[in-house]
Amino acid sequence: MTGSADEALAELEARIRASEFHGWMGIELLELGRRAVEVALDVEDRHTNLVGHLHGGMIATVADSATGLAMRTMLEPGRDHVTVQLDLHFLAATRGARIIGRGRVVRAGRRIGYAEADVVDEEGRLVARAAATFLLTDGS
Amino acid sequence: MTGSADEALAELEARIRASEFHGWMGIELLELGRRAVEVALDVEDRHTNLVGHLHGGMIATVADSATGLAMRTMLEPGRDHVTVQLDLHFLAATRGARIIGRGRVVRAGRRIGYAEADVVDEEGRLVARAAATFLLTDGS
Amino acid sequence: MTGSADEALAELEARIRASEFHGWMGIELLELGRRAVEVALDVEDRHTNLVGHLHGGMIATVADSATGLAMRTMLEPGRDHVTVQLDLHFLAATRGARIIGRGRVVRAGRRIGYAEADVVDEEGRLVARAAATFLLTDGS
Amino acid sequence: MTGSADEALAELEARIRASEFHGWMGIELLELGRRAVEVALDVEDRHTNLVGHLHGGMIATVADSATGLAMRTMLEPGRDHVTVQLDLHFLAATRGARIIGRGRVVRAGRRIGYAEADVVDEEGRLVARAAATFLLTDGS
Numbered sequence: 001m002t003g004s005a006d007e008a009l010a011e012l013e014a015r016i017r018a019s020e021f022h023g024w025m026g027i028e029l030l031e032l033g034r035r036a037v038e039v040a041l042d043v044e045d046r047h048t049n050l051v052g053h054l055h056g057g058m059i060a061t062v063a064d065s066a067t068g069l070a071m072r073t074m075l076e077p078g079r080d081h082v083t084v085q086l087d088l089h090f091l092a093a094t095r096g097a098r099i100i101g102r103g104r105v106v107r108a109g110r111r112i113g114y115a116e117a118d119v120v121d122e123e124g125r126l127v128a129r130a131a132a133t134f135l136l137t138d139g140s
Numbered sequence: 141m142t143g144s145a146d147e148a149l150a151e152l153e154a155r156i157r158a159s160e161f162h163g164w165m166g167i168e169l170l171e172l173g174r175r176a177v178e179v180a181l182d183v184e185d186r187h188t189n190l191v192g193h194l195h196g197g198m199i200a201t202v203a204d205s206a207t208g209l210a211m212r213t214m215l216e217p218g219r220d221h222v223t224v225q226l227d228l229h230f231l232a233a234t235r236g237a238r239i240i241g242r243g244r245v246v247r248a249g250r251r252i253g254y255a256e257a258d259v260v261d262e263e264g265r266l267v268a269r270a271a272a273t274f275l276l277t278d279g280s
Numbered sequence: 281m282t283g284s285a286d287e288a289l290a291e292l293e294a295r296i297r298a299s300e301f302h303g304w305m306g307i308e309l310l311e312l313g314r315r316a317v318e319v320a321l322d323v324e325d326r327h328t329n330l331v332g333h334l335h336g337g338m339i340a341t342v343a344d345s346a347t348g349l350a351m352r353t354m355l356e357p358g359r360d361h362v363t364v365q366l367d368l369h370f371l372a373a374t375r376g377a378r379i380i381g382r383g384r385v386v387r388a389g390r391r392i393g394y395a396e397a398d399v400v401d402e403e404g405r406l407v408a409r410a411a412a413t414f415l416l417t418d419g420s
Numbered sequence: 421m422t423g424s425a426d427e428a429l430a431e432l433e434a435r436i437r438a439s440e441f442h443g444w445m446g447i448e449l450l451e452l453g454r455r456a457v458e459v460a461l462d463v464e465d466r467h468t469n470l471v472g473h474l475h476g477g478m479i480a481t482v483a484d485s486a487t488g489l490a491m492r493t494m495l496e497p498g499r500d501h502v503t504v505q506l507d508l509h510f511l512a513a514t515r516g517a518r519i520i521g522r523g524r525v526v527r528a529g530r531r532i533g534y535a536e537a538d539v540v541d542e543e544g545r546l547v548a549r550a551a552a553t554f555l556l557t558d559g560s
Contacts, residue, residue, distance in 0.1 A: 024186040056208070061198070064195070086196060090224060090226070
């Protein structure tokens with residue numbers, strides 16, 4: 001494990017960019033800082049539900065990624081996080097071709113972490129609010 | 141709009157089976173009854189997160205589909221539902237190659253609906269519990 | 281029903297101050313503005329749980345009041361709100377003798393409202409975060 | 421700490437019955453079994469909100485007690501639980517003079533517990549559904 005916090009962030013960023021899940025989903029990492037993360041999804045036809053809106057599962061996935069990655073930036077080397085709970089409030093049907101998920105850690109204790117995310121569209125309109133609880137452990 | 145409830149269910153089923161979203165995601169409709177719905181996801185490598193577990197966003201998507209489709213089976217012709225809120229409790233990391241989402245409507249009022257879902261793995265082990273709130277409208 | 285928004289707020293404030301529930305609970309209204317509300321609870325022995333901490337039900341009650349009253353300040357005369365859903369994240373065991381609930385409306389549509397609350401202690405430490413969904417109606 | 425599970429339950433029951441919080445609130449313990457707990461609240465005028473319905477905070481308190489006490493019945497001697505998160509779905513305005521909260525543990529792991537509760541009125545009508553997440557520790 002590399003020594004500095006910057007190296008740990010760089011390593012995490014490389015792993016996210018290489019992630020098959022994010023590539024397949026169409027989720028792009030915009031910014032990865034300590035405590036706060038930004039991801040984006042370019043909305044395609046395949047992401048929409050039966051009535052033509054962005055599927056709630058896609059919004060949930062963006063929120064889950066944004067909160068989970070933000071939490072991960074706070075962990076010491078060798079520590080792990082598991083998402084215990086996620087709640088989502090859908091505030092507007094999306095307009096435009098892109099959504100952005102902004103996750104930030106509100107509390108990182110020894111055993112429990114808590115993070116929130118805004119999901120906004122291109123015009124900055126609030127599409128959803130999310131909150132997530134994490135169990136933090138000393139690794140497997 | 142077709143007359144009978146059976147025809148409405150059959151029409152809904154055909155639309156789900158033709159859905160680009162479900163095809164792309166890998167979500168399959170197992171059963172669509174009035175009030176209760178079952179969907180499945182065959183877990184592939186692309187569905188997993190950085191540590192090799194099924195991504196929380198996939199579980200959220202299965203739960204969102206299971207609750208939303210269950211709600212839709214309860215609507216009179218011309219009525220619509222919008223998901224207002226979804227909460228998820230992740231209870232176990234998934235084992236096996238398939239998860240099943242079982243959604244059922246607990247309450248369908250004139251303006252508000254409420255549904256829950258179990259997400260289980262192949263051995264019937266509970267992977268997640270979900271609850272969703274819907275706004276029910278007279279359509280657009 | 282009085283004409284101006286100020287008069288409606290003053291009338292609401294008078295009703296809250298006269299409320300038997302708030303008096304019995306020990307909840308005090310600190311500030312009632314359009315969209316944002318502040319309430320306080322002076323913690324007494326009767327408010328604590330088996331291990332001596334402020335009971336989660338009290339924190340929930342403060343959060344429910346703060347979000348619900350904030351929502352009420354946004355309603356046109358004759359309109360009503362019903363709380364559909366409330367979620368709470370408990371972030372710290374309380375210290376000190378007083379908690380403050382700060383509710384604010386994030387979204388007020390025609391049929392659905394969404395509000396959040398911070399619950400803090402005397403030192404401004406975040407004790408809990410809450411979010412609530414409301415059904416908004418034209419009254420009974 | 422007493423040896424047997426029965427004695428631990430009896431001791432917990434005695435502490436709940438002597439609790440100033442439950443006495444002041446008007447919450448009565450109906451049944452305390454391993455994994456499942458039932459509590460009741462006789463609704464008085466002081467428990468109602470500005471429009472005459474049972475206050476959401478009271479329903480939250482009953483749900484918090486029912487889930488938290490159920491969780492406590494599962495703990496080995498010397499172990500502790502802390503409520504991390506609680507979510508509530510309000511499904512009907514209450515009728516009648518009494519509500520009952522039925523809590524049951526769905527999952528009790530080494531570090532995380534999960535419990536749910538139904539809140540029903542005298543006629544068995546579902547008033548609310550609740551879910552709670554707990555951090556389980558080896559005590560202070």
